[in-house]
Amino acid sequence: MKIKFETDYQEGACPEILARLVQTNLEQSSGYGQDVHTERAKALIRTAIGKENAEVFFLVGGTQTNTTVIKSLLSPVEGVISASSGHINVHESGAIEATGHKILTLPGHEGLLDSQELESYLENFYADPTHEHMVQPGMIYISYASEYGTIYSKHELENLKSVCKKYGLKIFLDGARLGTGLTSEKSDLNLKDLANLCDAFYIGGTKNGALFGEAVVFPKPEEINLKNFKTLIKQQGGLLAKGRLLGLQFEILFEGDLYFSNARHANEQAMKIKAAFKKKNIPFLFESYTNQQFPILTPEQNKFLSEIFSYELWEKTSDGNSAVRFCTSWATSNEAIGELINAVESL
């Protein structure tokens, strides 16, 4: 059995969550999020982001969350701007288009949008006399950490916000990897900053210790029409019957530091992997300071490592080498990391 570094969702849930599930199993709750755990989780998140009036909703998974938020923020002829590498553009099977909306792509820079490119795009769009025949830009979609493990600086996010404000676009941040993003040694952002900078974002549970679950946050609900948002979650298939399960998990993650300590652990294990490859002068495809690491392996290195570990082939490089991805998570053990470091050292 190989040691798996394939994804950040290959184990179950962190033990605190399982224990609480067992302990509360026979509590009787009303369905669909009308329960005390969900209420408490919302309150904890409002406090964590520093917005007492924020609206918080819990959904099962990321695709549902992306479709539901995007569908709620756009009018029928509006589209969502995304880096071409954005998860919604590549790996969600056309779920956004299935809601009737186009994804307007801009080049990604290691997974990130560039605020100047965004501004030129918008300038050119409105300068085009035929723009009435085109999908209207309505919002931007960004991810933090990105699909490539990279993160925006606070300054870059502020620039994006300022362009969006100028052109009337909403900002939605996909936080499937929010924990590892915010606890990265290179991050200069926190939850309160995101609450100030975004119109909507979500706090990913699936990749950070929960069995499943994403917490969508609308920090300034007074600026957005959220009437019927819960009905929309139902329509998009994201409303869990036993909603208590979602509330409960976020309650535990946010009643102490668990959400962040899980993520910190993942990042620390990833930094050890990074250091090991660096030590051997093995190059990287992206300079990531979060839980995804993308070393570029020669065929020999790849053959050797892949006999002991499983990890994802990211892309073939033009010189015949393989950029691969190692993922860590809250569950990555010191033993697994030790074995990997030893193997890398012996390359």
Add this chain to the structure above:
Amino acid sequence: MKIKFETDYQEGACPEILARLVQTNLEQSSGYGQDVHTERAKALIRTAIGKENAEVFFLVGGTQTNTTVIKSLLSPVEGVISASSGHINVHESGAIEATGHKILTLPGHEGLLDSQELESYLENFYADPTHEHMVQPGMIYISYASEYGTIYSKHELENLKSVCKKYGLKIFLDGARLGTGLTSEKSDLNLKDLANLCDAFYIGGTKNGALFGEAVVFPKPEEINLKNFKTLIKQQGGLLAKGRLLGLQFEILFEGDLYFSNARHANEQAMKIKAAFKKKNIPFLFESYTNQQFPILTPEQNKFLSEIFSYELWEKTSDGNSAVRFCTSWATSNEAIGELINAVESL
């Protein structure tokens, strides 16, 4: 704290499932259903339904399941025929229409479609010279047990199938309540019958002991285009990252008799409730032999019971009484039933 009889999903999961979740928590699995538990669950279900070539997929919840199956079986101008009381027509927030398909409603008879009415509808449809301007009937949607706790006889299902065959319609059975349907004392159907009679059906986990999860079965995949069905699940937001959680739960439910014993327990508790109300000559809205019971209470009876128990108001009757719903489940304790029986006796 009132004793709750509101729904069949108010507790967590049956203890066998929780125990296995804890026990396997640190197993490393590939995501999205590429794991050994999912494989084993599929094999167990294939055996249970007597179709070794059946295709089986696991989704998180019922709305996703209904939209994904219906979208996969219809062409763009086709609609799905449902009793007007069908869950897809009433309580799914327009999720089917959000996929672009119309629901063509026929009157429900205590929640059930009538095969003769279906046949006349289809006969009239094709006799109408303007039918080329109308939504084409492509399939029927039925539920077992229905939203009103009622069930089809084998004979009625065979009649429906024969009408559907004549007119080229597919049959999809919503099995959110399949356990209590099949284990009802009035049922003359089993899983193998359903596999012969339906083009698609699902085995509901959420209401029968699982934390969540529905197993979709296509018994005769060679007659249907299922290429890309998994991609469609993803598009519709039903593909769980930690797919192992779905497989594992159905593995436990079907490796022994647990799926049926959970349901039998719910039905037995419901029959005790039914008997208690019958003994007091309290009338019922529907004659249900499954886990939902719909007694009609006078204002006084309702006031008295609602101080001790919570249950759902189903509808006001014209004479000012209240038809209400009591639900039982795998989790309904003898103590709770005892208290309810005592209270009913004292009415």
Add this chain to the structure above:
Amino acid sequence: MKIKFETDYQEGACPEILARLVQTNLEQSSGYGQDVHTERAKALIRTAIGKENAEVFFLVGGTQTNTTVIKSLLSPVEGVISASSGHINVHESGAIEATGHKILTLPGHEGLLDSQELESYLENFYADPTHEHMVQPGMIYISYASEYGTIYSKHELENLKSVCKKYGLKIFLDGARLGTGLTSEKSDLNLKDLANLCDAFYIGGTKNGALFGEAVVFPKPEEINLKNFKTLIKQQGGLLAKGRLLGLQFEILFEGDLYFSNARHANEQAMKIKAAFKKKNIPFLFESYTNQQFPILTPEQNKFLSEIFSYELWEKTSDGNSAVRFCTSWATSNEAIGELINAVESL
């Protein structure tokens, strides 16, 4: 060759329109409604309805118009209330559902919604504790004249408006048959009334002398988000490249009395048909005072008439007779009417 009374769109255009098309054929115009004829047509319609700030758009056909207006007025979880006999519910091939919206049907009364039934429906809807899981009523769709040739009184429309106002619903009136509705001898409404009572309505050209074309009117654009409505027309396939053709036709129809004189002619011819059947004591399915007449024929009568005329079979009645439809239009000649009257007299 039989004389056709099948529909109100079986001939081309009224001669004034054809003449102007020929006369202006080589004028060079910008596309998509950026031309002087379109501007003038808009101005004429604004004057006719008494709202100088109204927004007016021209589309090719009715289905496009219905989908575009409804899609623009609803949010994703909202549906449109219609009589079950409404054109959008029966004869548009699921075009509304294809935009993702459910049609919420109420019983029709000879094609008309009843304001009291609407109010009870809405009262019950919001009283239902599960309404968060249901499609939210967002607007009503009514037609004038209706699919059955019937019309609302001003009083009835005011009642509908008052219910809609109470519950926050928009009113959209399908005016495919607006000409014959407004010029009916029983009508107590005019264009200015409609502009006061509706949030949106359209003035049908196709059935009233134009080659094609429907003029959508939003009398109070300040109350509705119409930004990007033209882009939505394009998205829904209703934006004609040679938009001048649409503007030109409405320019002619509204620069004098042509729109109304065309319709008056159709109604007058229909009243002659009505009188002829009445004289023979032949019953009618609906009491229509517009250009559609629905006599109920015995098999013998039907056989005799159908050898000379073509008309539509509407429905078989339970006693074996046939309710049929005779349609007149701006083009129905006195000769054709004379032949029909003679034939009816000889029954």
Add this chain to the structure above:
Amino acid sequence: MKIKFETDYQEGACPEILARLVQTNLEQSSGYGQDVHTERAKALIRTAIGKENAEVFFLVGGTQTNTTVIKSLLSPVEGVISASSGHINVHESGAIEATGHKILTLPGHEGLLDSQELESYLENFYADPTHEHMVQPGMIYISYASEYGTIYSKHELENLKSVCKKYGLKIFLDGARLGTGLTSEKSDLNLKDLANLCDAFYIGGTKNGALFGEAVVFPKPEEINLKNFKTLIKQQGGLLAKGRLLGLQFEILFEGDLYFSNARHANEQAMKIKAAFKKKNIPFLFESYTNQQFPILTPEQNKFLSEIFSYELWEKTSDGNSAVRFCTSWATSNEAIGELINAVESL
């Protein structure tokens, strides 16, 4: 009044069509394409393409045609491959996405797809282990002539077909500009070739002498599920009530050589424009041999010409010049061309 070279749809219809409209105006026809003109037009087109079993449908405009054909050829998780410059990707307001389908873009080469790039894209797609989470390529969309006036050679089309065959993709050719494409001096294709090479294509009327109208052709209907295609046209808003108008126009265009002579005229006028600019050594953005010409003008040249003529600004070039578009059509007069040539000569 400036002389307009803005688009190929700025005048009405060619005189033959208007004359026939006038002549047949009072013929009574059944609606929606059930008339003798439509039947005859279909027969003429079948003969012209050399496929007696072809299915032919008439729609009002291009956007409807594109959405209807694409929706009919794709399953829910499939997308359509297009050059990024494709009309469906740029100028149809998200109409394709509104049907739920993603457009998968490849780089355009002066508006054309490259068969080798298509093949690598497909090879990489299926090699990607995560492709089950991605939109599946289902068809290609190409235009002839393209949005940039360029055309495929027969050899290039055969290469595209061979790649499509290998990967099971359908080929759909947008023929909004088919007339000028096929009659270009550089074209080595004819209607029969297209019928052999494409699964669906359309013959554009709007830009080639008709008031409006596009004829969709499925040359090999036995290979495609076309059941209910007419119902789909209705759903997508493309079914004209007075369908006779569509049939009649194509009847005239194809009963003699009119379709091609109209287009030849447009190309000849364009070649005169091309020659005039070439004579002055003015460069072009694209090397077009059809009715769109894209000279690149200096600010002075642009200022001078734009005072006499109107034409479209295509794009600013990096050195401050303006690539502009001059369009000709069946209606472009020798006088207008003469004035333009004189003006160019005087630059």
